[in-house]
Amino acid sequence: MTQEELxxxxxxxxxxxxxxxxxALEDEFGVSAAAPVAMTTVQGVAGTEEAAAEEEQTEFNVTLKEIGPNKINVIKAVREVTTLGLKEAKELVESxxxxxxxxLGKEDADELKAKLEGAGxxxxxE
Structure with a gap:
Protein backbone atom coordinates (compact mmCIF):
# COMPACT_ATOMS: atom_id res chain seq x y z
CA MET A 1 0.00 0.00 0.00
CA THR A 2 1.48 3.35 -1.01
CA GLN A 3 1.50 6.42 1.17
CA GLU A 4 -1.09 8.07 -1.08
CA GLU A 5 -3.41 5.06 -0.83
CA LEU A 6 -3.08 5.11 2.96
CA ALA A 24 -4.21 3.46 18.93
CA LEU A 25 -1.15 4.91 17.18
CA GLU A 26 -0.20 6.84 20.32
CA ASP A 27 -0.47 3.66 22.39
CA GLU A 28 1.33 1.47 19.86
CA PHE A 29 4.32 3.76 19.37
CA GLY A 30 4.41 5.48 22.76
CA VAL A 31 4.06 8.97 21.28
CA SER A 32 1.68 11.89 21.66
CA ALA A 33 -0.19 13.67 18.88
CA ALA A 34 -0.08 16.90 20.89
CA ALA A 35 1.95 19.66 19.30
CA PRO A 36 5.30 20.19 21.04
CA VAL A 37 5.60 23.41 22.98
CA ALA A 38 8.90 25.26 22.73
CA MET A 39 9.85 26.77 26.08
CA THR A 40 12.75 29.08 26.74
CA THR A 41 13.42 29.68 30.40
CA VAL A 42 16.12 31.27 32.47
CA GLN A 43 17.75 29.00 35.03
CA GLY A 44 16.48 29.68 38.51
CA VAL A 45 13.20 31.08 37.19
CA ALA A 46 12.21 27.92 35.33
CA GLY A 47 10.47 26.31 38.31
CA THR A 48 8.41 29.43 38.97
CA GLU A 49 7.42 29.77 35.32
CA GLU A 50 6.40 26.11 35.08
CA ALA A 51 4.22 26.44 38.19
CA ALA A 52 2.58 29.56 36.75
CA ALA A 53 1.97 27.79 33.43
CA GLU A 54 0.22 24.94 35.21
CA GLU A 55 -2.01 27.35 37.14
CA GLU A 56 -2.92 29.30 34.01
CA GLN A 57 -4.23 26.44 31.91
CA THR A 58 -6.64 27.97 29.40
CA GLU A 59 -7.67 24.98 27.30
CA PHE A 60 -9.37 21.93 28.68
CA ASN A 61 -10.37 18.57 27.24
CA VAL A 62 -13.58 16.86 28.33
CA THR A 63 -13.17 13.10 28.40
CA LEU A 64 -15.96 10.55 28.74
CA LYS A 65 -14.52 7.96 31.15
CA GLU A 66 -17.55 5.68 31.62
CA ILE A 67 -21.04 5.56 30.15
CA GLY A 68 -22.84 4.86 33.40
CA PRO A 69 -26.26 3.19 33.67
CA ASN A 70 -28.13 5.53 31.29
CA LYS A 71 -26.48 4.99 27.92
CA ILE A 72 -29.35 6.53 25.94
CA ASN A 73 -29.31 9.72 28.02
CA VAL A 74 -25.54 10.00 27.57
CA ILE A 75 -25.89 9.59 23.79
CA LYS A 76 -28.57 12.33 23.77
CA ALA A 77 -26.33 14.64 25.81
CA VAL A 78 -23.37 14.01 23.47
CA ARG A 79 -25.55 14.84 20.46
CA GLU A 80 -26.65 18.08 22.13
CA VAL A 81 -23.12 19.30 22.77
CA THR A 82 -21.52 18.13 19.51
CA THR A 83 -22.43 18.21 15.85
CA LEU A 84 -22.46 14.41 15.71
CA GLY A 85 -25.35 12.42 14.33
CA LEU A 86 -27.02 9.60 16.23
CA LYS A 87 -24.73 6.86 14.88
CA GLU A 88 -21.54 8.84 15.51
CA ALA A 89 -22.65 9.88 19.00
CA LYS A 90 -23.48 6.25 19.84
CA GLU A 91 -20.05 5.10 18.56
CA LEU A 92 -18.31 7.82 20.56
CA VAL A 93 -20.16 6.90 23.76
CA GLU A 94 -19.51 3.18 23.27
CA SER A 95 -15.79 3.81 22.74
CA LEU A 104 -12.52 24.32 25.57
CA GLY A 105 -12.41 27.22 28.01
CA LYS A 106 -12.78 26.43 31.71
CA GLU A 107 -16.45 27.52 31.90
CA ASP A 108 -17.45 25.62 28.75
CA ALA A 109 -15.63 22.49 29.93
CA ASP A 110 -17.35 22.64 33.32
CA GLU A 111 -20.78 23.13 31.69
CA LEU A 112 -20.19 20.17 29.36
CA LYS A 113 -19.03 18.03 32.28
CA ALA A 114 -22.14 18.93 34.28
CA LYS A 115 -24.44 18.12 31.35
CA LEU A 116 -22.83 14.71 30.73
CA GLU A 117 -22.73 13.86 34.44
CA GLY A 118 -26.40 14.85 34.65
CA ALA A 119 -27.07 12.21 31.99
CA GLY A 120 -25.30 9.60 34.14
CA GLU A 126 -8.19 17.59 31.80
Whole structure:
Protein backbone atom coordinates (compact mmCIF):
# COMPACT_ATOMS: atom_id res chain seq x y z
CA MET A 1 0.00 0.00 0.00
CA THR A 2 1.48 3.35 -1.01
CA GLN A 3 1.50 6.42 1.17
CA GLU A 4 -1.09 8.07 -1.08
CA GLU A 5 -3.41 5.06 -0.83
CA LEU A 6 -3.08 5.11 2.96
CA UNK A 7 -3.96 8.81 3.07
CA UNK A 8 -7.02 8.19 0.88
CA UNK A 9 -8.15 5.42 3.26
CA UNK A 10 -7.71 7.72 6.26
CA UNK A 11 -9.79 10.41 4.54
CA UNK A 12 -12.71 7.96 4.46
CA UNK A 13 -12.75 7.52 8.26
CA UNK A 14 -15.36 9.18 10.46
CA UNK A 15 -14.22 11.62 13.13
CA UNK A 16 -14.70 9.00 15.83
CA UNK A 17 -12.79 6.35 13.88
CA UNK A 18 -10.00 8.86 13.23
CA UNK A 19 -9.83 9.73 16.93
CA UNK A 20 -9.64 6.02 17.80
CA UNK A 21 -6.90 5.54 15.18
CA UNK A 22 -4.84 8.38 16.67
CA UNK A 23 -5.25 6.91 20.16
CA ALA A 24 -4.21 3.46 18.93
CA LEU A 25 -1.15 4.91 17.18
CA GLU A 26 -0.20 6.84 20.32
CA ASP A 27 -0.47 3.66 22.39
CA GLU A 28 1.33 1.47 19.86
CA PHE A 29 4.32 3.76 19.37
CA GLY A 30 4.41 5.48 22.76
CA VAL A 31 4.06 8.97 21.28
CA SER A 32 1.68 11.89 21.66
CA ALA A 33 -0.19 13.67 18.88
CA ALA A 34 -0.08 16.90 20.89
CA ALA A 35 1.95 19.66 19.30
CA PRO A 36 5.30 20.19 21.04
CA VAL A 37 5.60 23.41 22.98
CA ALA A 38 8.90 25.26 22.73
CA MET A 39 9.85 26.77 26.08
CA THR A 40 12.75 29.08 26.74
CA THR A 41 13.42 29.68 30.40
CA VAL A 42 16.12 31.27 32.47
CA GLN A 43 17.75 29.00 35.03
CA GLY A 44 16.48 29.68 38.51
CA VAL A 45 13.20 31.08 37.19
CA ALA A 46 12.21 27.92 35.33
CA GLY A 47 10.47 26.31 38.31
CA THR A 48 8.41 29.43 38.97
CA GLU A 49 7.42 29.77 35.32
CA GLU A 50 6.40 26.11 35.08
CA ALA A 51 4.22 26.44 38.19
CA ALA A 52 2.58 29.56 36.75
CA ALA A 53 1.97 27.79 33.43
CA GLU A 54 0.22 24.94 35.21
CA GLU A 55 -2.01 27.35 37.14
CA GLU A 56 -2.92 29.30 34.01
CA GLN A 57 -4.23 26.44 31.91
CA THR A 58 -6.64 27.97 29.40
CA GLU A 59 -7.67 24.98 27.30
CA PHE A 60 -9.37 21.93 28.68
CA ASN A 61 -10.37 18.57 27.24
CA VAL A 62 -13.58 16.86 28.33
CA THR A 63 -13.17 13.10 28.40
CA LEU A 64 -15.96 10.55 28.74
CA LYS A 65 -14.52 7.96 31.15
CA GLU A 66 -17.55 5.68 31.62
CA ILE A 67 -21.04 5.56 30.15
CA GLY A 68 -22.84 4.86 33.40
CA PRO A 69 -26.26 3.19 33.67
CA ASN A 70 -28.13 5.53 31.29
CA LYS A 71 -26.48 4.99 27.92
CA ILE A 72 -29.35 6.53 25.94
CA ASN A 73 -29.31 9.72 28.02
CA VAL A 74 -25.54 10.00 27.57
CA ILE A 75 -25.89 9.59 23.79
CA LYS A 76 -28.57 12.33 23.77
CA ALA A 77 -26.33 14.64 25.81
CA VAL A 78 -23.37 14.01 23.47
CA ARG A 79 -25.55 14.84 20.46
CA GLU A 80 -26.65 18.08 22.13
CA VAL A 81 -23.12 19.30 22.77
CA THR A 82 -21.52 18.13 19.51
CA THR A 83 -22.43 18.21 15.85
CA LEU A 84 -22.46 14.41 15.71
CA GLY A 85 -25.35 12.42 14.33
CA LEU A 86 -27.02 9.60 16.23
CA LYS A 87 -24.73 6.86 14.88
CA GLU A 88 -21.54 8.84 15.51
CA ALA A 89 -22.65 9.88 19.00
CA LYS A 90 -23.48 6.25 19.84
CA GLU A 91 -20.05 5.10 18.56
CA LEU A 92 -18.31 7.82 20.56
CA VAL A 93 -20.16 6.90 23.76
CA GLU A 94 -19.51 3.18 23.27
CA SER A 95 -15.79 3.81 22.74
CA UNK A 96 -15.38 5.32 26.24
CA UNK A 97 -12.94 6.34 27.56
CA UNK A 98 -12.63 8.94 24.81
CA UNK A 99 -12.45 12.70 24.34
CA UNK A 100 -15.82 14.36 23.72
CA UNK A 101 -14.50 17.87 23.08
CA UNK A 102 -11.04 19.37 23.21
CA UNK A 103 -9.64 22.87 23.58
CA LEU A 104 -12.52 24.32 25.57
CA GLY A 105 -12.41 27.22 28.01
CA LYS A 106 -12.78 26.43 31.71
CA GLU A 107 -16.45 27.52 31.90
CA ASP A 108 -17.45 25.62 28.75
CA ALA A 109 -15.63 22.49 29.93
CA ASP A 110 -17.35 22.64 33.32
CA GLU A 111 -20.78 23.13 31.69
CA LEU A 112 -20.19 20.17 29.36
CA LYS A 113 -19.03 18.03 32.28
CA ALA A 114 -22.14 18.93 34.28
CA LYS A 115 -24.44 18.12 31.35
CA LEU A 116 -22.83 14.71 30.73
CA GLU A 117 -22.73 13.86 34.44
CA GLY A 118 -26.40 14.85 34.65
CA ALA A 119 -27.07 12.21 31.99
CA GLY A 120 -25.30 9.60 34.14
CA UNK A 121 -21.80 9.53 32.60
CA UNK A 122 -18.47 9.63 34.41
CA UNK A 123 -16.53 12.57 32.96
CA UNK A 124 -13.10 14.13 33.50
CA UNK A 125 -11.89 17.61 32.60
CA GLU A 126 -8.19 17.59 31.80
Missing amino acids: IEEIKQLSVIDLSNLVS APTAVKEG AVVAV
